[in-house]
Amino acid sequence: MDIDAVIEAGSAASAAEVVQAALRKKIVEGRLLPGTRLVDHLLATEYDVSRNTVRDALRLLTTDGLVVSVRNAGSSVRMLNAADIHDIYSARCLIETGAILQSSSAPDALLDHVRRAASLSEQHVAAGDWNKVGTASLNFHRSIVGLARSERLGNFFGNLVAQLRLAFAVMPDESAFQVSWVSRDRDIAELVLAGRREEAAAMLVEYLNDSESQIIDGVRAAEYANIALASN
Numbered sequence: 001m002d003i004d005a006v007i008e009a010g011s012a013a014s015a016a017e018v019v020q021a022a023l024r025k026k027i028v029e030g031r032l033l034p035g036t037r038l039v040d041h042l043l044a045t046e047y048d049v050s051r052n053t054v055r056d057a058l059r060l061l062t063t064d065g066l067v068v069s070v071r072n073a074g075s076s077v078r079m080l081n082a083a084d085i086h087d088i089y090s091a092r093c094l095i096e097t098g099a100i101l102q103s104s105s106a107p108d109a110l111l112d113h114v115r116r117a118a119s120l121s122e123q124h125v126a127a128g129d130w131n132k133v134g135t136a137s138l139n140f141h142r143s144i145v146g147l148a149r150s151e152r153l154g155n156f157f158g159n160l161v162a163q164l165r166l167a168f169a170v171m172p173d174e175s176a177f178q179v180s181w182v183s184r185d186r187d188i189a190e191l192v193l194a195g196r197r198e199e200a201a202a203m204l205v206e207y208l209n210d211s212e213s214q215i216i217d218g219v220r221a222a223e224y225a226n227i228a229l230a231s232n
Helices: 003-008 015-028 040-047 051-063 082-101 108-127 130-146 151-168 174-193 197-231
Strands: 067-070 074-077
Touching: 015 040, 015 051, 015 151, 040 051, 051 067, 082 130, 082 151, 082 197, 108 130, 108 174, 130 151, 130 174, 151 174, 151 197, 174 197
Parallel strands: none
Antiparallel strands: 067 074
């Protein structure tokens, strides 16, 4: 990727922000897993930028909660714990239910985006591409937040989505985990599209509670397995 070309093409972002966005996109798509080392000289070559630009991008991602940096050890993709998951889901519940409850004036284009986002998850299930199912499900929930028509809220939620994708990586059977949410995404979408907002919000709260419980169980199981491995 030629970062300078991207900027010259009309982006107002700095080179570091473009690299930040590219790495965040890889995290959301499940292509950068928790614990992955982020080596500045390799990333500088990949994105055709200076090592200082990469370091600036990694500092931005650290602020986003997606990367951790340890002195003399470098940077790596963050591994979330149970407290992180609870915090993310608390924010999700407030943001997503709020967006649904005030969606009566949302334009048709945004409601159609919700419908299409739910359908895309189903298409990936049919194809058996579970990594894309996870990405599509997250994008469905971004479409829900989009009903609020707030750029700041959308940007904040986009970062939550990237953090959440890191949690998906600990689930031992991604296909079983992801498939359980697709039909529920569809049910929520249908209620939103039918104007049954309170029912949709209530269904979403139950959905988020179930999802949080499963992911926290997965995170704790992974932590226990790592401790057991280290003690042997």
